[in-house]
Amino acid sequence: MKVSIIGGGPAGLYFAILAKAAWPAMDIAVHERNRPDDTFGFGVVFSDETLQNFEAYDPESYRLITDHFAYWDDIEIHFKDSVHRIGGNGFCGCARTTLLKLLHQRARALGVELVFDDDVSDLSRFADSDLVVAADGINSRIREDRRDHFRPQVDLRPNRFSWMGSTKPLDAFTFYFRETEHGIFIAHCYQYEPGRSTWVMETDPETFARAGLEAMSEEAAARFLEGVFADELDGHRLITNRSMWRQFPMIRNERWTMDNVVLLGDAKATAHFSIGSGTKLAMEDAIALFKALKATGTVPDALARFESGRREEVEKTQHAADVSLVWFEHIGRFWDMEPVQFAFGLMTRSKAITYDNLELRAPDFVRAADRMFARQTRGRGFDVDVDEPVAPMFQPFRLRDMVLENRVVVSPMCMYSAEEGVPGDFHLVHYGARAMGGAGLMFTEMTDISRDARISPGCTGIYDDAQEAAWKRIVDFVHERSRTKFCLQIGHAGRKGSTRLMWEGIDEPLEEGNWEIVAPSPLPYFPHSQVPREMTRADMDATLEDYVAAVHRAGRAGFDMIELHCAHGYLLATFISPLTNRRTDDYGGSLDNRLRFPLEVFAAMREAWPNRKPMSVRLSATDWKEGGITGDDTVEIARAFARAGADLIDVSSGQTVHDAKPVFGRMFQTPFSDQVRNEAGLATMCVGNITTADQVNTILAAGRADLVALARPHLANPSFALNAAAEYGFGDLYCPPQYEAGFEQAMRNAQRTREELKELRLKARPRHRYQRMREAAE
Known part of the structure; x- marks a missing residue:
């Protein structure tokens, strides 16, 4: 087999090595545009896990x-006057x-x-x-010449x-943050050989322009940054080597292969330098291409x-990498945080590292984060233990x-x-079980303000006496048997009404x-959906009256809180989104106009609801479609509702239009809560594929939300909060006396299991030859 490799970077060279070692008769040539002794760039970095892969596939290389x-185990974060050093990371x-x-x-x-100085174009x-x-x-060039096929x-x-x-020596992967008269500068730094360290300098476009860096030469820029990071460099100089200022291109390709051609490395996909990948x-x-060839034996x-x-x-x-780079792009959002919370947010920004993970690596750092969170809670008027605090999820609010x-x-x-529209025995058991499971706050399903406001024939309502009485029965049970507070979510389905039950075809x-x-x-x-009638002012007035009537019924039923549903493509969400609001009157066009009716509704509800009781609003922070609502819009929307009296912004996303393209993943909506909370300065609740107590603690400690809502985990496990309390050794969570014996046993079992898992995880951490040698020397 004859193999031609275009590009002599790590991807092409390593594949050549693996293939030639496995099949010595294979004819392999690497064609590189540069000369063999060209010295572009500084250091590269690998994790322990990556080194373990190298050891497995080609021990000699x-x-x-x-x-x-150069090997190091720590990450060091220099922010304002603080230094946080977090171990257990394993990089070289x-x-x-x-x-x-x-x-x-x-x-x-x-x-x-190896063929050098060979610029392949054909x-x-x-x-x-x-x-x-x-x-x-x-x-x-190969990808760009065939854009129609690879579709980058x-x-x-x-x-x-x-x-x-x-030449500055470093013994940890180090982040430096400096605020100047021009703005904030960030240095991502690590040593790669004795007497040499990499310094990746980063700043936002506004700071870049104010500092005049675009007009500076490489040398002038280096001298300028030596002034910015004078204390950190400690007399050492910055070295340039084609150190041009650039914007990072995040590259994705719809296709990676074409006939017998395959894209590899950065030609195929890039990952931002902030995660070192x-x-x-x-x-x-x-390695993956080599494994595929070895497993199949044929190129196609x-x-x-x-x-x-x-x-x-x-x-x-x-x-x-996307999540990580966005954190650095919005560094100003976190600048006023306490240093330990800033550092915790930095460590957990990409979701690869979490609260529990950090507790294994750096227990002292996590305890510092716990104390910080407890101090914040005490500052809000709670008498909580700051010296030996509980995990963030068990702090009151x-x-x-x-x-x-x-x-x-x-x-x-x-x-x-x-x-x-009447909630029955199913709802009594459903909500009663989850309340006794220990959650601090529980929401009803979207409960409709009129018969014609329902999503489906199976939806609950709060527009007649029978519904009100049924809800009061459930609320009374929740209050008698738990300490969980109960919020009624009120809504109107709008154009997504008159549809089937979820399991019969959602939104159909x-x-x-x-x-x-x-x-x-x-x-x-x-x-193919039913076409809605465009609302008149008379329709709006009647709908507003229905909302206010629902609020009065919620008060008589005894709910602790109410939420206005302005998300997921239901009526008020379709007023807010430009994708669904095409009106030309005072209720369409600008964001202020599109918000007019939802704010009228909220203000009327707030006036009808007791001042001592809170209200929240659920928003879709993005429509996941070009031309729709964005995170920046949501900050302004949230501020408008806060001015109208909203106490909490419940941050969700999407479901506005059927052809949206959401990007799913763990905690995928949390960044929108983060943005609203830390730009608008409002209390937020996040939701969206949050599944574990570990994730809850991570979100809270990093300051990304004040409350964390979980859906599917509570379907499978009504006692999610009680189980989490047992897992973290928190025995003060209220448990119904009928269940106390079970909770105490769960506490004992969970503590033992947690210690065993901690020991197993520490043993299972990747240990390659370099670590073993280092440990033996110590």
């Missing part, structure tokens, strides 16, 4: 690499030029042909090759960065296997006169199980028995 690496650095030379050495020893040169690997970097998408991020070096992705691409089958098998892992890494025992929330979840129109539906504009949800 692994040995060469680790013999030249090496000069990029050293890495390439070592890979050259290994490839040559195996018989790989694939016809390789017509006789069985496999062509395009590993020609971010600016891949390039997201050019706004922040500017420059790759520099220094660029070279890792490239070399793990090489191997390329198909590579693309299908590798894509999920690459997209997962890119998602983590107040909204007006309503005090929550903890920060765990049962999210609103439609059950589609009511008869003529009823086949019979339809009722008239209304919306701000006569736009159906699906093309």
Whole structure:
């Protein structure tokens, strides 16, 4: 087999090494545009896990690499006057030029042909090759010449960065943050060999412009940054090497292969430098391609296997990189946080590291975060233990006169199980069980203000006496048997009404028995959905009266709180979104106009609701479609509702239009809560694929939300909060006396299990040859 590799970076070289070592008769040539001794860049970085992969696939190149690496275990964060050092991270650095030379050495020893100063522009040169690997970097000519096939998408991020070096010694991966008269500068730093460290300088576009960096030469920029980071450099100079200011391109390709050609490394996909995964992705691409070829034996089958098998892992890494880079792009959002919370947010920004994970790595740091959170809670008037605090999820929270025992929330979840809008025995058991399960706050499903406001025939309502009485029965049970506070979520389905039960076809129109539906504009949800009637002012007045009547009924039923549903494509959400509001009167057009009716409704509800009781509003923070609501819009929307008296912003997203393209993942909506909370300065509740107590504590400690709502976990486990209390050794959570014996046993079992798991996880941490040598030396 003849293999031609275009690009002599880590991806192409490592694949050549793996393939030649496995199949010595294979004819492999690497064609690189640069000369062998060109010295672009500074250091590269790998994690322990990545090194373990190298050791498994080619021990010889692994040995060469680790013999030249600088190893460190800590991350150090310098923010304002504080320094936080977090251990247990396991990274190593090496000069990029050293890495390439070592890979050259290994490839040559195996018989790989290395052709330098060869700028490939025409694939016809390789017509006789069985496999062509395009590993020609971010600016891949092979990819760009065949854009119609590979269909690349390039997201050019706004922040500017420059790759520099220094002689400053470092013994940890170090982040420096400096505020200047121009704005904030960030330095991502690590040592890669004795006497040499990498300094990636980053700043936002406004600071970049104010500092005049665009007009500076490389040397002038280096001297300027030496002034910014004078204390950190401690007399050492910054070194330049083609240290041009750039914007990071996040590259994705719809296709990775074409006939016998495959994209590898940065040509295929990029990951932002803030998670240190660029070279890792490239070399793990090489491993994946090698494994596919070894498993199938033929090029077509191997390329198909590579693309299908590798894509999920690459997209997962890119998602983590996306979340990480956005954190750095919005550094000002977190600048006024306490230093330990700032550091905790930095460590957990990409979701790869969590509260429990950090507790294993750096228990003292997590205890400091717990004490910080307890101090914040005490500052809100609670007498809590600051010296030996409980985990953040078990700290109390107040909204007006309503005090929550903890920060765990049962999210609103439609059950589609009511008869003529009346909640029955199912609802009594459903809500009663979850209240006795220990959550601080529980929401009803969206409960409708009129018969024609229902989503489906199975939805609950609060528009007649029978419904009010049924809800009072449930509320009384919740209050008698638990300390959980109970919030009624009130809404109107709008154009998403008159539809089937969820398990019969969510949002699909009823086949019979339809009722008239209304919306701000006569736009159906699906093309085949019922067309809503455009609301008149008289319709708005009648609807507003229905909302106020529902509030009065909620008060008589005894609810502790009410929430106005302005999300998920229901009536008020369709007023707010420009995708669904095409009106030309005072209720359409600008954001202020689109908010007019929802704010009228909220203000009337607030006036009808006791002043001592809180109100929240649920918002879709993005429509997940171009031209729709964005996170920046949501900050302004949230501020408008806060001015009208909202105490909490319940931050969700999407479901506004049927052809939205949401980006799912763990805690995928939390960044929108983070933005609203830390830009608008409002209390928020987050929701969205949050599944564990660990995630709850991570979100709270990082200051991304004040309350955390969980949906599906509470469906499977009504006692989620009690189980979490047992897991974290918190015995003060209220438990019904009938269940106390079980809770005490759960406490004992969970504590033992937690210690055993901690021991197992520590033993299971990747330990490669370099670590073993280091441990033996110590």
